[in-house]
Amino acid sequence: MSKLIFNHEMQDFISDLPDLILHVIISHLSIEEVFRTSILSKRWIHLWKSVSHFDFDCTRMVNPKKTDSSGKKRATKTDVMIYNNTVNHILHQHKGNLISGCFKHFRHQNGFEVLTSVEFLIERKRISSLSLECENLNRRLNIITKDYFKARIFSNLSSLELTNYKLEDSILSAFESCERLKVLKLKNMFMVDTTINGILQNCYGLEKFSLVKSKGFNSIKIENKSLKILELFWLNVGKIHVRVEDLQVLAIDSIICPPKDLRIYSENIRSFCSAYNPFDQRTQLRYNERNNILKTQDILENCSDLFKSQPINIFRKLLTLSIDLDLNNIREVLALSYVLMSCSLLNTLKITIPANKANKASTSNITTDDDDDDDCALPYVKSMFWETREMYYFELFENLKFVTLKGFTGKEQEVIFAKLLIARAYMMEKMHVICDSTIVDEAKDLLSLPRSSSRLSIILE
Amino acid sequence: MAEEVSSQMNSLSISETNPSSSATISLVSGDDIVFKVEPTIAKEMETVQSFIDETDGKITTIPLPNISSHDLPYVIEYCEKSIAGKITKEFEAEFVKKLNNEEVKELFLAANYLNIKKLLDFLSQVIADRIANKSVEYVRRYFGIENDFTPEEEAKLREELAWTFTGVDPDDEDEN
Numbered sequence: 001m002s003k004l005i006f007n008h009e010m011q012d013f014i015s016d017l018p019d020l021i022l023h024v025i026i027s028h029l030s031i032e033e034v035f036r037t038s039i040l041s042k043r044w045i046h047l048w049k050s051v052s053h054f055d056f057d058c059t060r061m062v063n064p065k066k067t068d069s070s071g072k073k074r075a076t077k078t079d080v081m082i083y084n085n086t087v088n089h090i091l092h093q094h095k096g097n098l099i100s101g102c103f104k105h106f107r108h109q110n111g112f113e114v115l116t117s118v119e120f121l122i123e124r125k126r127i128s129s130l131s132l133e134c135e136n137l138n139r140r141l142n143i144i145t146k147d148y149f150k151a152r153i154f155s156n157l158s159s160l161e162l163t164n165y166k167l168e169d170s171i172l173s174a175f176e177s178c179e180r181l182k183v184l185k186l187k188n189m190f191m192v193d194t195t196i197n198g199i200l201q202n203c204y205g206l207e208k209f210s211l212v213k214s215k216g217f218n219s220i221k222i223e224n225k226s227l228k229i230l231e232l233f234w235l236n237v238g239k240i241h242v243r244v245e246d247l248q249v250l251a252i253d254s255i256i257c258p259p260k261d262l263r264i265y266s267e268n269i270r271s272f273c274s275a276y277n278p279f280d281q282r283t284q285l286r287y288n289e290r291n292n293i294l295k296t297q298d299i300l301e302n303c304s305d306l307f308k309s310q311p312i313n314i315f316r317k318l319l320t321l322s323i324d325l326d327l328n329n330i331r332e333v334l335a336l337s338y339v340l341m342s343c344s345l346l347n348t349l350k351i352t353i354p355a356n357k358a359n360k361a362s363t364s365n366i367t368t369d370d371d372d373d374d375d376c377a378l379p380y381v382k383s384m385f386w387e388t389r390e391m392y393y394f395e396l397f398e399n400l401k402f403v404t405l406k407g408f409t410g411k412e413q414e415v416i417f418a419k420l421l422i423a424r425a426y427m428m429e430k431m432h433v434i435c436d437s438t439i440v441d442e443a444k445d446l447l448s449l450p451r452s453s454s455r456l457s458i459i460l461e
Numbered sequence: 462m463a464e465e466v467s468s469q470m471n472s473l474s475i476s477e478t479n480p481s482s483s484a485t486i487s488l489v490s491g492d493d494i495v496f497k498v499e500p501t502i503a504k505e506m507e508t509v510q511s512f513i514d515e516t517d518g519k520i521t522t523i524p525l526p527n528i529s530s531h532d533l534p535y536v537i538e539y540c541e542k543s544i545a546g547k548i549t550k551e552f553e554a555e556f557v558k559k560l561n562n563e564e565v566k567e568l569f570l571a572a573n574y575l576n577i578k579k580l581l582d583f584l585s586q587v588i589a590d591r592i593a594n595k596s597v598e599y600v601r602r603y604f605g606i607e608n609d610f611t612p613e614e615e616a617k618l619r620e621e622l623a624w625t626f627t628g629v630d631p632d633d634e635d636e637n
Contacts, residue, residue, distance in 0.1 A: 021573055024581065028589030032625035039597045039618050041606050061624065086624065 019047060027053040030060050031090065052099040054090070056114075058083045058106050058135060075106040075135075084114050091117060091125070100129035100159075107135045107142055107164075115148040122156055129183075130154075133163035136188065142166060149174035159183035166190040166216075167199075175202040182226075187212040197221050211235060242266060250314070252299065253277070259298040264314050271320040274299055276354070296323045300335035304342065315339045322350040328413045330382060337389050344395035353407035353414065383412060386420045397425045408435040410442030418446055426452040434461045486513070487522040488537075494530035495522075498537055505540040507576035528571045532564070536571055539580050548579070557587050562603065565591065 026034050026048060034048045062083050064073040075083075083106060101121050105114045112134075121127045134142050143166045154160055155177040167189060181203045187210075191199075196217045200206070206224045210231040219239040222230065227244045233253040239261040242250075247266040251273035274296040300306075300323075305313040315321070321343065326332050340346070403421055408414055421428060435443050443460050486503040488496045503509045509523050525533070539556065542548050560568065565587055572580040592600045601608060610618070619626075 017570075017573070021581075025585040025588050028586050029593060033589075033593060035622060036597065036625040037600070039610075039615060039622065040601055040604070040608075042609050044606070082624070 019050070022047060023051050027051045030055045030057055032061055035090070049093055049095045051094075052097075053101070054094070054098060055102040056083075056087050056090075057102070057104040059104065061086060062106075075108050077108070077110060080106050080108045080110045080113075084110070087114055087117055091120060094125070098125040098127045100131075101125075101127050102131040102133070104133040104135060112142070112144070112148060115144070118148075119150065119153060122153060126156070128157055129159035130157055131161040131163075132165075133161075134165055136164040143168060144171060152176045152178075154178050154181060157181055161185040161187070162189060163187040164189070167195050169195050169198065171195065172198045172202065175199050178203045179205040181205060182207040184208070185210040185212070186214055189214040190216040193217045193219055200224060239263075249273070251275075252294070254293050256292045257294055259294060259302045262294065262299065262302060264303050265312050266314055267312055268317055269314050270318060271322075272315065272318055273320075273322045274324060275352075276324045295332070296325045297329075297332040297335040300339045304335075304339050306335065306338050313342055316342050316344075318343050318346050320348040320350075321346060322348075322352075324352045324354055326354055327351065327417050328353075328411050330385065333385065333413065333417075337386070340396055341389075341392045345399055346396055347399055348402040348404075349400060350404040351406070353405070353409060355407060383416060385413070386416050390420060390424060393424065397427065399427060400425045401427055401429045402432075403428060403430070404432040404434065406432075406434040408433050408439070408443060410435070410439040415442065415446070419449060422446065422449050422451050422456070422458070424452055428453045428456045431456065431458045432461065433458065484521055488533060489522060489524045490528055490530040490533050491526045492530050494533075496530075496533055496537060498540075501544050502537060502540045505543055505577055505579075506536075507578075509575060525575075527574050529567070532567050532571050535560070535564075535568055536575065536577070536580065539583075540577065543579055548583075553583060560587075562591065 026037055029037075031054055034051055034054075038045045038048055058075070062075065062079045064075040064079045087103075098121065103114060103118070105112070115132070118130065118132070121130070142164075149171070151173040153174045157178075158180060160181060160183070162185070164187075169192070172195065175198070182205060184199075184203055184206055186196075186199075191214065196211075196214075197220060200209070200220070200222060204224050205226050207226050208229040208231075209222065209224070209227060210233070211220070212231070213234040215236070218237060219241070220237060221241045221243075223241075223243045225244065225246070227247055229249040229251075230242065230244070230247060231251045231253075232240065232255055233251075234255065236256040238258065240255075240257055241263045243263075243265040245266060246268055248269060249271040250264070250266070250269050251271075253273075253275040254277050276293060276295050300315075303312075303314045305311065321339075323336075325336055327336075336351075400421075403425070405414065405418060408418075418431070418433065421431065431446075433443050433446065440460065447458055447460070484500070485497045486500055486509070488498060488503075488509070490496065500513075503513060503523075509525075512523055513520070528536070535556075539548075542552055557565070565584060569581070569584040569588060572584055592603055595603070600606070608615070
């Protein structure tokens with residue numbers, strides 16, 4: 001109660017705040033900024049020494065003067081030394097424990113020396129969250145081996161992120177006894193099958209695993225029992241095998257994998273996210289590979305029991321379904337309509353309709369006109385599609401509350417789908433239609449339709 | 462996308478616990494404006510919730526003398542989004558766009574006072590973003606810090622920390 005009655009001057013922002021709160025603010029700053037706060041006033045001189053987070057970003061701490069033949073700045077041995085010494089200097093002045101630390105270091109033969117500080121951070125500062133990144137100038141990855149890390153070095157961490165490294169099997173010793181590790185993110189890495197799968201086996205307590213733009217392996221096997229969130233972005237693999245009974249969230253973005261070899265045995269997924277963007281620069285795919293990216297429809301077909309070959313339907317318990325899918329393509333819609341039939345708990349549905357291929361891929365060989373590329377023949381008129389299935393969605397409509405249609409272009413099939421939901425989904429509270437300014441009129445027609453849910457609000461953007 | 466996923470996780474846990482609707486809570490701002498909110502919103506504000514708990518829920522009108530009627534709606538809006546599991550990068554970007562420097566600081570104090578962890582953490586990030594790459598003078602003005610160094614002391618510190626000045630932007634003309 002006494003807490004509620006105290007006065008302060010709004011103008012005097014800082015002086016009333018305890019150091020603890022100031023630490024929260026400056027812990028969000030990069031290292032040189034944190035350090036620079038010591039010039040603010042006498043109170044601040046020592047404040048930085050008790051922050052809970054350090055972010056040692058070489059590109060911000062040292063400004064290399066030399067450039068290489070391609071005009072990129074390249075660190076010299078002196079630059080690397082300055083970085084390493086500064087890191088050491090700061091770490092040894094810091095008092096108390098740290099919660100997390102980030103290193104971004106130079107790609108230089110001496111650049112890796114800073115990794116020896118990791119041991120200090122883990123053993124003396126007892127950090128629980130660590131992120132290591134090697135500067136990536138020309139997309140060549142540097143190898144880290146067991147030379148930099150002693151065995152079981154990561155065993156006290158709860159979160160680890162590695163970016164831009166090539167890992168060899170010998171690194172597995174560092175991952176021994178890592179059952180406490182809950183979050184692992186590997187980005188732009190090179191690992192062979194035995195390395196990636198070995199790491200996953202060692203870190204069997206993982207709850208969140210993200211594998212982003214990594215190469216070198218052909219087959220991954222994920223069987224970590226505690227895993228709740230799995231993110232697979234921009235990968236090119238031959239086989240993905242996931243057997244986690246309690247997986248809650250699965251997110252997939254632009255991966256290449258034969259549809260039949262994406263094997264997911266998880267019946268309790270609550271949220272499924274699938275994006276597909278072959279033109280995303282970040283995928284770094286060669287032109288001819290782009291057509292092989294798994295489309296949402298492939299996943300919907302192969303991970304449900306639509307084809308009898310797959311015994312498990314991973315969509316049955318979904319609460320949230322967020323997908324890139326072209327509502328105008330009957331084959332894609334067929335897969336969606338089948339999956340929706342089994343989603344009796346679904347609460348939120350978000351569909352992003354990909355921008356017209358003709359605009360984006362003007363250089364591609366696909367010359368079929370987009371409006372009529374039915375790759376499946378139907379025994380009835382296309383516009384009847386949703387109508388013929390309406391009766392199967394009774395269970396779906398019982399729980400569906402939030403719908404977002406992004407990239408709405410006002411084409412017939414999109415409108416029919418939106419109309420079906422407005423007319424039948426009697427529990428729906430919000431429908432969000434996000435469209436280009438050119439077709440606002442078509443979208444506005446949706447507003448005047450009779451609605452089955454009295455609570456429904458339709459928002460156009 | 463990762464943010465999206467984790468916010469979905471929030472919505473999952475929310476939808477599983479069906480909040481029972483009971484009497485609304487009245488929050489009274491420093492300038493005596495009453496805001497009625499659902500009990501679930503009050504739960505997000507630890508200071509308010511502990512007050513309710515202490516009185517076994519008998520008192521449902523809570524005076525918040527340190528928070529103005531200008532700031533309170535922002536706090537409530539954030540809490541509403543938070544319990545709906547709808548805190549996304551887009552929402553946060555929109556939310557912060559509406560706020561000038563003074564308002565960010567006021568909201569930060571409000572979040573600190575009400576003990577709303579998520580809002581506090583988000584606003585510290587916002588403040589950090591707004592002082593990033595700014596000169597020492599700018600940050601002093603931003604926080605209202607009085608420089609208590611002698612010019613000699615400051616010059617010496619600046620020399621020692623010369624390496625930290627590589628990324629500083631020149632001060633902008635308009636600062637609010």
